[in-house]
Amino acid sequence: xxxxxxxxxxxxxxxxxxLTVAGDVVPGVLWAPEGATGPRPLVLIGHGGxxxxxxxxxxxxxxxxIKALGCAVCAIDAPEHxxxxxxxxxxxxxxxxREQMTRSGGMRGEALDATxxxxxxxxxxxxxxxxxxxxxxFVGASGKVGYAGVSMGAFIGIPFVADEPRVTAAMFGxxxxxxxGHALVQAARRIAIPIEFALQWDDEMVSxxxxxxxFGAFGSKEKTMHANAGGHMAVPVFERASWEGFFARHLxxxxxx
Amino acid sequence: xxxxxxxxxxxxxxxxxxLTVAGDVVPGVLWAPEGATGPRPLVLIGHGGxxxxxxxxxxxxxxxxIKALGCAVCAIDAPEHxxxxxxxxxxxxxxxxREQMTRSGGMRGEALDATxxxxxxxxxxxxxxxxxxxxxxFVGASGKVGYAGVSMGAFIGIPFVADEPRVTAAMFGxxxxxxxGHALVQAARRIAIPIEFALQWDDEMVSxxxxxxxFGAFGSKEKTMHANAGGHMAVPVFERASWEGFFARHLxxxxxx
Numbered sequence: 453x454x455x456x457x458x459x460x461x462x463x464x465x466x467x468x469x470x471l472t473v474a475g476d477v478v479p480g481v482l483w484a485p486e487g488a489t490g491p492r493p494l495v496l497i498g499h500g501g502x503x504x505x506x507x508x509x510x511x512x513x514x515x516x517x518i519k520a521l522g523c524a525v526c527a528i529d530a531p532e533h534x535x536x537x538x539x540x541x542x543x544x545x546x547x548x549x550r551e552q553m554t555r556s557g558g559m560r561g562e563a564l565d566a567t568x569x570x571x572x573x574x575x576x577x578x579x580x581x582x583x584x585x586x587x588x589x590f591v592g593a594s595g596k597v598g599y600a601g602v603s604m605g606a607f608i609g610i611p612f613v614a615d616e617p618r619v620t621a622a623m624f625g626x627x628x629x630x631x632x633g634h635a636l637v638q639a640a641r642r643i644a645i646p647i648e649f650a651l652q653w654d655d656e657m658v659s660x661x662x663x664x665x666x667f668g669a670f671g672s673k674e675k676t677m678h679a680n681a682g683g684h685m686a687v688p689v690f691e692r693a694s695w696e697g698f699f700a701r702h703l704x705x706x707x708x709x
Numbered sequence: 710x711x712x713x714x715x716x717x718x719x720x721x722x723x724x725x726x727x728l729t730v731a732g733d734v735v736p737g738v739l740w741a742p743e744g745a746t747g748p749r750p751l752v753l754i755g756h757g758g759x760x761x762x763x764x765x766x767x768x769x770x771x772x773x774x775i776k777a778l779g780c781a782v783c784a785i786d787a788p789e790h791x792x793x794x795x796x797x798x799x800x801x802x803x804x805x806x807r808e809q810m811t812r813s814g815g816m817r818g819e820a821l822d823a824t825x826x827x828x829x830x831x832x833x834x835x836x837x838x839x840x841x842x843x844x845x846x847f848v849g850a851s852g853k854v855g856y857a858g859v860s861m862g863a864f865i866g867i868p869f870v871a872d873e874p875r876v877t878a879a880m881f882g883x884x885x886x887x888x889x890g891h892a893l894v895q896a897a898r899r900i901a902i903p904i905e906f907a908l909q910w911d912d913e914m915v916s917x918x919x920x921x922x923x924f925g926a927f928g929s930k931e932k933t934m935h936a937n938a939g940g941h942m943a944v945p946v947f948e949r950a951s952w953e954g955f956f957a958r959h960l961x962x963x964x965x966x
Binding site for chain 1: 910921924925929930931933934935936937938945947950951954958
């Protein structure tokens with residue numbers, strides 16, 4: 453874990469870092485209360501497609517959870533996203549992803565395959581990030597760990613969380629798979645921790661049936677789906693408060709400082 | 710509107726009343742902040758099957774909303790419920806309802822028919838209660854009006870709200886109809902106000918498909934479904950906070966005293 457930058461603002465310290473995983477440099481960011489010492493809960497945030505580790509929705513969630521829980525928050529750039537893409541290549545890559553989604557008629561076919569390939573690549577990267585962050589004294593390994601990610605952040609997070617016993621509560625959403633035998637659904641079946649799942653009733657990228665079926669597949673005794681009218685990008689702002697409440701219930705506040 | 714009792718406790722005044730509607734005496738209750746004067750938001754609560762206007766879940770919601778919003782809360786006994794049933798007949802009536810539900814295999818067939826008949830009878834009773842309560846100076850007609858009711862409270866509330874323009878936000882749930890042409894689904898289609906809908910993923914009385922289909926039918930641009938793992942009676946306690954937040958968003962706090 454190599455730190456590449458640090459700055460503090462409004463009581464929160466942001467540390468940029470890099471990890472090398474399977475030969476790839478993975479850029480990450482870790483936020484914590486300024487002057488934090490001792491163990492605390494940790495939330496991992498998986499960003500959406502076309503976004504990156506410090507995109508506004510990620511920063512917004514991070515600030516909110518840190519203020520409410522005194523936790524740390526970690527995000528990493530997904531494969532083919534953020535600082536992992538040379539700026540000159542980014543527009544063409546984004547264009548290719550959009551075309552793929554259009555050809556597939558949403559998150560299915562080749563678009564889904566490409567996302568699942570990214571998820572497979574991201575899995576050991578998230579494990580390495582969690583290892584590294586828990587090795588820091590101001591995060592530690594004794595606090596509870598949550599994962600939050602919708603859309604691509606869920607396609608990546610579900611297989612990761614399914615095989616990561618350190619994550620004990622997760623918020624997913626805007627995801628689904630067209631058939632019950634799909635690897636994503638299989639991964640969901642192995643998940644037994646409390647889940648909050650966001651579904652958009654009129655999602656133009658993930659069919660309603662695919663989303664409902666994925667929610668149904670989670671093996672969790674405590675699972676809640678919040679379904680809202682509207683398309684993929686129209687998750688109502690009031691859901692942010694619900695996600696905060698979910699993590700407050702399941703991760704608790706830090707006892708450190 | 711004849712008041713039949715009044716008492717104050719912990720800052721809330723409870724007024725029991727009776728209305729005569731189509732020859733039937735309908736017993737109701739109105740709660741408001743102690744010493745309330747001037748107009749305020751109003752929440753109507755429809756109790757569940759086998760319960761009554763002052764059953765613990767109704768009182769719990771009423772206290773919560775009054776503390777949070779400064780609103781008034783009104784509940785009435787549904788047909789064949791509460792003080793409308795002579796105490797000596799209550800056990801046999803409850804037994805008959807249970808047997809009906811068992812024979813129907815949940816809320817369908819004759820059990821659903823009986824509930825819809827109760828809803829038809831309750832509709833003018835709710836209208837009369839709303840008229841009467843809005844005629845009181847400490848409630849008034851200028852504040853926003855919400856309706857909250859799950860299970861039988863939803864089967865009764867949906868047809869009522871569909872034809873009652875004064876209700877501007879509603880929490881429903883634990884309800885559904887087996888076919889898209891059912892009167893309950895037709896009523897839901899006419900509803901365009903913000904809705905929060907509670908669905909239990911493993912509801913033994915209302916099938917998942919019936920509940921999803923009813924949620925889908927609401928004509929509202931803003932509608933949210935909270936689906937939780939578990940059976941009909943297992944709505945998680947954290948949903949209570951969500952309902953409070955829903956009414957706080959849509960009814961606002963009182964500006965009076």
